[in-house]
Amino acid sequence: MQYESTKTLCFTMRMVDISRGSALGTSGASELFQLLRDGRPRTRAELATVTGLARSTIATRVDSLMALGLVSPVGDALSTGGRPPSRFALNPSARVVLAADLGASHATLAVTDLSGTVLGELREAIDIASGPEAVLSWMVEAATTLLARIDRDHDELVAIGIGVPGPVEHSTGRPVNPPIMPGWDRFDVPGWVQQHLQVPVLVDNDVNIMALGERAFAWPNAEHLMFVKIATGIGSGVISSGRLQRGAQGIAGDIGHVQVARGVGIPCHCGNRGCLEALASGPAIARDLRKAGIDVATGSDVVDLVKRGNIEAIQAVRQAGRDIGEVLTTAVSLINPSVIAIGGSMARAGEHLIAGVREIVYTRSMPLATEHLAIVQSSAAENAAVLGASMLAIHHALSPEGIDALATPAR
Amino acid sequence: MQYESTKTLCFTMRMVDISRGSALGTSGASELFQLLRDGRPRTRAELATVTGLARSTIATRVDSLMALGLVSPVGDALSTGGRPPSRFALNPSARVVLAADLGASHATLAVTDLSGTVLGELREAIDIASGPEAVLSWMVEAATTLLARIDRDHDELVAIGIGVPGPVEHSTGRPVNPPIMPGWDRFDVPGWVQQHLQVPVLVDNDVNIMALGERAFAWPNAEHLMFVKIATGIGSGVISSGRLQRGAQGIAGDIGHVQVARGVGIPCHCGNRGCLEALASGPAIARDLRKAGIDVATGSDVVDLVKRGNIEAIQAVRQAGRDIGEVLTTAVSLINPSVIAIGGSMARAGEHLIAGVREIVYTRSMPLATEHLAIVQSSAAENAAVLGASMLAIHHALSPEGIDALATPAR
DNA sequence: CAACTTCTGTCGATTGACTAGCAAAAGTCG
């Protein structure tokens, strides 16, 4: 009976976590680690002055972090007349995370280190409609292959980030009412994956993780960033106050079905009319060009035409940019971001699309809102998703709780 | 020389705060207090099981909170056969905060307790354009008057929340480029006020604090809420993931100058054309009605007409609702809120405005986004701003840092 | 090479948060 009650206590303790020492022997090492997360090398003395703790305290904490391998010496700093202090920094290769980008027809799986550097990648054609078990089985298998290929043990894996093409209840990792993922509705993705790989699993919408990826890649200091993906569909991921905003149902940023002025009457596959997606998505532009007698089948064809300098295609893409800009103008007023990054397959059409977006946003917005606003093509491009999934996993793994979990021997 | 370095250490300690015990003797009382913030009474045993700490530990912590007056006994709970446990809860009247709503022509100052209950209020005509010193001097003076009137000492004041009609850099409390507040640009409001009243001063945009007020009053569990103020101008405050979103320049939510379809060509005072504010604000509706030969001067007149059942006025207000709904549709897709509360003087026109908003939002949005979306008239109404300012102050005062500051004798 | 400076690792001492146990208090139940 005593054991039972103790177990209950442990559980509630985790839920509230008021107790002082987190993991046995680890003390406040996880808090100290937060200072080192940025990867910048520091000396013990620097850490001592910054934290206000004694040098000896820092020493023991650094030691425990080094014992975990998370922190490594990075040579000595310059001497100021005496013995030069040694410097430490996050050791990105201490552990690895898995980053998966599951698309409708393709999946990419990568292993990255703790800085997000891709150590190994695997890309394969899948059918997301074949259901969660099939897709996730492939993922788990591919993970083993990939880890073996780069000669890393399963023990070194600390977290998994997964992006899926549909809305996700991020707290539980369950897709909710996904339009193009039959069989995935409310499926417990983390639960299933954890049966095979015993590490935390973070799931999110693909556009959301692309926003994370873009930020990590190109805008590490942007607290308010919006990533707009323009491909078969149109969606966006919103980072506000440094945090991904998911909304009440996890569908925040879903701007594909906002009505735009030029769209009057044009039917959208969602059942409504005049949606942005029915006007400015890859298929929509291709359709418009076909009406004008130009032989294009897909958005990809449109991009090719644009790259070859076809005037009609360029004009169509630019107009799509204007339509998107119309919606983004409202977004600029509402979110007041400092960066809007445009990605997705149609963004490969280069500056024409962005030019259309800028044209409208800069004309229609309040000067203050656009003064420091950058509207740019995604730099991370096709790597955005995997990088973002990696970031999702890394952020979790390197959080105080994540570090404490690593320090606890019994996993 | 030793003293100097010690002082520096103290400063940096505050910045990072890794050290264990926060204030002398207080230990983790501030963390325990976070559990009691909701005002619900609890027994020592309950707190012990929830936190996982020993009963004796809880006892000492509760004692220190009671010594500060923040927590008070609230009678006994039901006996389960033995001595009935005593229950404790947040004592809202332990301290007071000041809540100021500074408008263009009027200012309201209130003293509230820690639950946001107004203990005393003062309203006066001011001219915000008379500059920060004049307005804030009045505020400080009024504060003293108000505190004396309700027989409270300055010592009991723990924080001040101020709402101003313009964008604010919340981290510094400085207004930035406010259009209607000449002389306030980059003025250090907290610094100035703190010279007279030595407590933390929180400043924010008036619409932002109205969002906070509305949430506190009517939607305590809404993590994603949008407050739209429709009066002389149109603006909104956005709460996402439970936090007020301010954006890169502190102008997030500023939807007044988004273009809407019906507005083609209509000039706005911002210099652009077709802005929402030029169509759906109080003055705009009045202007349209005047064109139709109806004798109205202000938005307030329009509201009066609507209340008397004037068809033209009702139609105009409903159309304004539709225009606003057009912008809010994008907001719904982007933010995915669970509540949109409509306030401001024009909201007094009742359901007609809201009906127009609903008509458009529910028609044009994706079903999933509106499934659990409430679009309602503000319940807090004219009290929203003061209540929100109070919340801003209370949130700060009751945060772990705030409690620690209260516990530290030397202020 | 000697004197000096600065960093590193270790160890004992301190501190204070937390716990456990007990007697008294304040109820309920028969």
Add this chain to the structure above:
DNA sequence: CGACTTTTGCTAGTCAATCGACAGAAGTTG
């Protein structure tokens, strides 16, 4: 009214984190 139950306040004790100091290591400077 007495037996029983549960909470409360108190006290002494435990334990882990942190600190300060010291000796040794590893440099610089003249």
